[in-house]
Amino acid sequence: MSAAGFERVAVERGERSGRLMAVAVHSTVLGPALGGARLWDYAGDGEAVADVKRLARAMTLKAAAAGLDLGGGKGVIAAPPGPAPTGTVRRSMLLDFGDLIESLDGSYVTAEDVGTGAADMAVIAERTGHVVGLESAYGGSGDPSPITALGVLAAIRACATELRGTRELDGLRVCVVGLGHVGTHLAGLLADAGAKLLVTDIDPARRPTAERLGAAWVEPGHEIACECDVLAPCALGGLIGPDEARALRASIVCGAANNVLTDDCVAELLDRRDVLYAPDFIANSGGLISVYGELRGLPPERATEMARAIEGAMTGVLGLARERDVPPLQAARRLALDRLESEALVAAGA
Secondary structure, eight states: OOTTOOEEEEEOOTTTTTOOOEOOOOOESSSSEEEEEEOOOSHHHHHHHHHHHHHHHHHHHHHHHOOOOOOEEEEEEEEOSSSSSOOOHHHHHHHHHHHHHHHTTTTTEEEEOOTTOHHHHHHHHTTTTBBOOOOEEEEOOOOEEEHHHHHHHHHHHHHHHHHHHHOOOOOOOOEOOOOHHHHHHHHHHHHHHTOOEEESSOOOGGGHHHHHHTEEEEOTSSSSTOOOOOOEEEEEEHHHHHHHHHHOOOOOEOOSSSBSSHHHHHHOOOOOTTOEEHHHHHTTTTHHHHHHHHHHHHHHHHHHHHHHHHHHHHHHHHHHHHHSSSOOHHHHHHHHHHHHHHHHHHHOOO
């Protein structure tokens, strides 16, 4: 199907599984569209397609702002209702998704995302070679979560410098929302840096992780009212809408989740309240950097170096926002779009 502003949006029902799956290729101006495969129980087909488009558009900005030779894309697989699929049901869905990717002739490269992991990538790789994020035993870079967390830590340091005049995090009160792979790694890094940790997760089984980290537990749903210096969303997006922006008690919002804000107008609200919102596609680009390194055959230490450089990238965004008197989200998008437009002009021979 065609979609305004997208190069391609492919929607199919898997031959084996019967499940709806979709890939959105937003842009290949800078290179192949790379973005994870999300396995999620959507309320309906329209919600799944809307999600894949929203996520793919963000991946274009993320790759451009990170200086990577990649375009933006995303994939989703609509899971059946109930517990996460396993066994032959899960395998059939992943094989179908691999066939869909293969049909796109290399314009889209997939990786793990919410609901999928390195083992799932190995199954998809049975049907297509356009997969990264494979386990090291398969020649891949493995779990990108540690690199993602390292990049978020770098972004938090940049935000701390902007507001406090120092990149040191000792004594900084940080509330990590979501103790999944990335959130747990980030919490560990923050604890090592001397931050005062608060954590929350919808799964009460994560409480022992909080205790191990010496973190205070915040009941799910109370994170917005939590008195802290930094709110670090590391679960699903859409955490902060207009009401939450008005009630927020943190000075900085910087985390690993995609699309933290429900709408662009929320960035304006936060800015008017002097809450520093670190654009998510800058802060969480470490995961993309990790799989980009695998795709390009870069040594692991290079990906680590690039993730640490997110501190400088975020500092540049915040400086531009100050200079132009605009919210950081607007400044970050401008930087990404400038690179895309420049590359498009070169490609057109202008």
